[in-house]
Amino acid sequence: MVMNIEGFKSILLTLLVVLSGVLTWNVWTFQPTYDTIETAPTVDVSIADERTNSELIKPSQFLVHGTENVRGTSSESEIDELLSTMYDWTFFSLRYNAALSDSDIKDLTHGQNRVEIIFPTSIPFSAYQNVFDFETSQIPDDVFDRVVIQLPQEGDVTFPVYFISYDTKQVYEARVDLDELPPLNDKIVSKAEEEYASYFPYSAGSEKTLYLPQGTTEVVQYKYYMNSISPQQFRDALFSDPNAVSVNSLNSTEDQYLHQSSLMRIDSSTNTLNYVNPSAAEFTTAGGPSELLQKSRRFVNDHAGWTDNYYLYRLDPSVQEVTYRLHVEGLPVFNDRGVPHLAQMDQKWGDTRIFKYDRSLLSLHFEVPSTTQTTLLMTGYDVIETLESSDSFEPDLLQDVTVGYYISKDSSNDFYTLEPMWFYLYNGNWKRVPIDGGDPVGLE
Incomplete structure (x- = not known):
């Protein structure tokens, strides 16, 4: 009887060892079936071009x-x-x-x-x-x-x-x-x-x-049809989570895009964009000109936002501001203050982040050849005589004088005229040189 019990124990032990081996093998060789998780596609925020x-x-x-x-x-x-x-x-x-x-x-x-x-x-x-x-x-x-x-x-x-x-x-x-x-x-x-x-x-x-x-200057006047960039492209480019952005209509021509502290305002009547991030408003130490230029270029490159020939026109590290101005045929383009940022791209920086970004939504699409004409501008002597004829003119405040284009929208369509004119930088502000004794007009 003792022998039978001992034999049973031996058989039971052998079975347990075999079972343990089978379970261990299953654990080692088990390959679970996983559901495939698709990677979310990368959103392309490129709007136009990058620049060096x-x-x-x-x-x-x-x-x-x-x-x-x-x-x-x-x-x-x-x-x-x-x-x-x-x-x-x-x-x-x-x-x-x-x-x-x-x-x-x-x-x-x-x-x-x-x-x-x-x-x-x-x-x-x-x-x-x-x-x-x-x-x-x-x-x-x-x-x-x-x-x-x-x-x-x-x-x-x-x-x-x-x-x-x-x-x-x-x-x-x-x-x-x-x-x-x-x-x-x-x-x-x-x-x-x-x-x-x-x-x-x-x-x-x-x-x-x-x-x-010394002499008169011949400059060609142009008319262009403009493309308008979709605000959705800038929403995707400027907000970290575009899908979380709320959109509010302020009036018939203005929409406001908001997420956390960042705000983007689109004015369809002027085709301009104003982006602001109040949390980045302050800078403790003004970065140098090299750093400011580098981050301003990189910021626009990150969304390939150079739509036309924008050239560096103002770099002011003391207030961390940068301006890039639209140029046509190498000449700067200006517009009235009533239509801000139609011909320029402005940035204001905090310590490491963009605080304000103002720009046009327009890009030059095609020139209208039938409207091209040559304009004869007054001599440099006439420009100086016109400026000095003003009782309030002070030569010490005159910083620059240049030929450029004044951009204005046709009232009935999406065509814009680029009219050659003389402009002058006076006490930090660009103005049109008056014609026939008119008053100077402030510009953006």
């Missing part, structure tokens, strides 16, 4: 200072020709020149036998680090608004190029090998006398010299 620094930063004009007169142009093709020549140069021995007085800097900028390249605002050196070929990687944390090429004298083996901040009176000097000069002479300097307009200097107070054309 070289595409966004353009001079407004250049002047060839000869021994007897000054010739210049604002032609976009001529400016591109000059820049393409300089892209092949190597700039070496870049250094800060602290030994120059204010009068020295004026002479350096406007003296004889040089090419003066003028930008509409201060440009950080870092923005041109990958545009121009600087021999050194130690680029100054500074800005310039003029580049002056001093033509060499006989016997020179190099020639100097100066990067000048006209307002702060800071000058950096670099050298370029003489072998690089022939293309500049062939493409720019040698033809200046015959092909570029003659300019005269005007002293805007004691601090600034402006150059204006």
